[in-house]
């Protein structure tokens with residue numbers, strides 16, 4: 001008899017009691033086959049053009065070869081394709097070659113790394129020596145937290161933080177508080193008083209699924225009032241939020257009050273890698289004690305593109321302005337269709353559908369009609385919070401947005417997903 005996978009999710013296959021690795025992988029494959037057979041396989045679609053507001057997809061299974069309007073790139077300002085960013089990457093490779101060849105401690109630390117660190121420190125208005133560069137945003141969180149927080153410490157995390165944070169706090173005491181709930185946070189801070197060496201509150205500046213912002217100012221005040229340390233991951237805020245694109249910290253005027261800032265180069269900076277901004281004593285500790293930094297090869301010379309992207313945030317503010325105009329226009333259009341876009345305040349636009357099956361159907365219909373989005377389901381969000389997730393870019397044109405809105409109108413009628 002065929003297994004019913006209708007309510008299954010990837011989480012169900014992380015561990016299955018009594019199944020060895022091949023049995024578990026076999027069960028997992030059954031789920032993948034179910035997704036493919038029902039044309040719900042919106043993951044790992046094969047693209048044949050670069051990241052951008054339009055993307056070419058290859059023919060795979062039921063996916064038709066062709067050009068799609070894309071809302072899946074977190075390249076908010078379009079810098080993956082910016083001519084000056086590309087030139088900087090090419091110059092970096094021409095001068096230094098393709099790889100760093102070693103970890104930073106044993107021969108893989110080059111002046112293009114130092115230049116980027118100095119730019120990051122200056123960008124966040126900190127003294128030199130306040131930043132470290134990792135090869136992914138994921139490890140900026142996971143590796144930093146793993147090396148800083150031990151058994152005698154406590155991590156107090158907003159329940160909506162990114163998976164990389166959860167990995168980072170696996171070796172310390174952990175308490176989660178309801179998303180953006182100040183009372184819940186304060187209760188934990190009071191309970192934790194005098195019981196732990198380090199109390200670290202960990203939040204995102206902009207949350208990756210709802211696109212809403214942290215109540216950053218109040219959280220900063222509470223954290224410091226109770227003697228805690230505040231870490232903010234602003235992966236989705238930099239380049240998008242704040243008068244000069246310095247993220248949620250700038251918006252809430254707490255740039256100099258956040259103890260540790262983490263972020264990624266894979267979104268606004270149009271590259272790959274991540275960073276941590278903190279007191280130089282912590283940075284120097286991470287350089288030697290953070291295992292994923294010390295025992296792993298350093299970023300490639302292509303990272304020179306990030307140094308250029310940092311310059312462009314200040315030199316070409318029109319990208320951020322254009323992105324904001326797109327956000328306003330697109331949100332208005334979706335709201336006029338009666339769709340539920342939740343509480344987003346950023347370039348991440350969810351259309352909340354709730355029902356898992358309808359959500360998959362919506363993703364499929366959008367794709368069939370030339371609009372490429374991400375249907376998000378459990379465990380990324382709770383079952384009842386299934387949604388279509390979109391990232392807006394400065395380089396989406398009105399034509400792209402209007403076409404997508406037309407398709408949403410059709411999908412909404414067909415699946416009856418409008419909330420009013």
Ligand SMILES: Cc1ncc(COP(=O)(O)O)c(C=O)c1O
Pocket residue numbers: 136137138139141162164204208233235236264265266272273274
């Ligand atoms: C909030 C947040 N933090 C960290 C990361 C990890 O960044 P990277 O893609 O550079 O590993 C992501 C990526 O999606 C994210 O959304």
